[in-house]
Amino acid sequence: MKKLKKIVLFLLIVFVGIQFIPTKRNESSEVLETDFSKTFTVPANIQNTFEKSCYDCHSNNTNYPWYNKIQPISWLLENHIKEGKKEFNFSEFGSYSKRKQKNKLKSLVSQIKDKKMPMQSYTIIHKDAKLSNADKEQIIVWINKLRDDL
Amino acid sequence: MKKSMYVIVLSVLFLSACKNDKKQAESNSMQPSEMNMEKAEGHEHGDHDHDATMGENSSKEERKIDATTQKNSATSAIIDSYLQIKNALVKDNKDGAAKGGTMMLTAFADFDMSQLNDTQHKEYMEILEDAKEQAEHIVKSPIDHQREHFENLSVDVNDLIALLGTDKTLYQSKCPMAGEGKGAIWLSEYKEIKNPFFGSKMISCGSVQKQIN
Numbered sequence: 001m002k003k004l005k006k007i008v009l010f011l012l013i014v015f016v017g018i019q020f021i022p023t024k025r026n027e028s029s030e031v032l033e034t035d036f037s038k039t040f041t042v043p044a045n046i047q048n049t050f051e052k053s054c055y056d057c058h059s060n061n062t063n064y065p066w067y068n069k070i071q072p073i074s075w076l077l078e079n080h081i082k083e084g085k086k087e088f089n090f091s092e093f094g095s096y097s098k099r100k101q102k103n104k105l106k107s108l109v110s111q112i113k114d115k116k117m118p119m120q121s122y123t124i125i126h127k128d129a130k131l132s133n134a135d136k137e138q139i140i141v142w143i144n145k146l147r148d149d150l
Numbered sequence: 151m152k153k154s155m156y157v158i159v160l161s162v163l164f165l166s167a168c169k170n171d172k173k174q175a176e177s178n179s180m181q182p183s184e185m186n187m188e189k190a191e192g193h194e195h196g197d198h199d200h201d202a203t204m205g206e207n208s209s210k211e212e213r214k215i216d217a218t219t220q221k222n223s224a225t226s227a228i229i230d231s232y233l234q235i236k237n238a239l240v241k242d243n244k245d246g247a248a249k250g251g252t253m254m255l256t257a258f259a260d261f262d263m264s265q266l267n268d269t270q271h272k273e274y275m276e277i278l279e280d281a282k283e284q285a286e287h288i289v290k291s292p293i294d295h296q297r298e299h300f301e302n303l304s305v306d307v308n309d310l311i312a313l314l315g316t317d318k319t320l321y322q323s324k325c326p327m328a329g330e331g332k333g334a335i336w337l338s339e340y341k342e343i344k345n346p347f348f349g350s351k352m353i354s355c356g357s358v359q360k361q362i363n
Binding site for chain 1: 302
């Protein structure tokens with residue numbers, strides 16, 4: 001019993017300790033000129049869906065729930081965001097070459113069609129990020145049209 | 151003991167909350183200058199896109215290759231790796247395609263950019279950035295995903311040849327069913343149709359559109 005107490009106390013100290021390790025958070029109050037919404041004329045409802053379902057991991061501004069500010073959860077999350085932004089960053093979309101924009105829009109459609117995005121591990125917690133069939137249809141039709149115009 | 155544990159837990163939560171607020175304030179005050187820099191860069195890129203080379207390009211599916219393609223062996227390693235991916239996809243061979251992806255990353259890393267003039271360099275960099283990304287995905291993805299990236303890669307390699315030339319004889323073919331029914335092109339070292347987008351499922355779908363060299 002005494003041993004168990006020691007272990008619990010040790011873990012607690014580690015847990016306290018790691019809270020003091022600084023993490024760079026993905027937060028920005030500014031909407032860049034290169035943001036997707038400023039690069040194209042995006043219908044308001046589609047932009048809303050993107051912000052609700054995609055921007056947390058695919059833009060320069062994540063809307064953090066409180067539990068994601070506690071380490072080690074926050075470290076896991078930061079990694080996801082880093083990967084996500086590397087693949088597709090809504091905040092910097094306007095700075096991509098036309099070639100890259102076209103290909104990224106194509107991937108966006110296929111990821112949604114294949115139900116790979118938004119990730120299940122994300123929508124389990126963020127229920128409102130889940131895309132309805134109507135949302136998907138709307139996004140796919142609009143993006144495909146945008147691709148043809150590019 | 152129990153009581154003191156509660157005290158510790160509470161103080162942790164309190165401390166971490168304080169720390170986060172501070173962190174947030176810090177990062178907010180940090181961000182603007184960084185952001186402005188990115189913005190400036192973004193603008194520059196945006197302007198590039200409207201320049202002659204890309205402007206022409208963007209309206210068409212792919213860049214036209216002139217009948218008289220420049221003879222250039224500098225692009226050979228890149229094209230060889232592309233053909234390795236293509237031939238693996240024809241045989242439904244995921245690992246072979248992944249190997250070709252790795253070969254391509256090496257070929258791009260070894261490419262000597264010092265021979266390019268300013269306009270070529272700019273377009274080369276855009277092709278490079280995109281092709282590298284496609285190759286990276288081909289290395290790590292399942293075969294249907296590899297094929298999707300191969301579609302993009304084919305346009306990139308086609309544009310690279312239009313820009314810099316090759317001394318190889320190649321055939322540009324089109325499969326009308328690929329690209330979600332919009333059609334997609336690929337390049338081959340032989341005239342016979344062997345479809346890399348569908349492999350054994352539709353091996354002879356497509357037709358040669360033009361010969362390079």
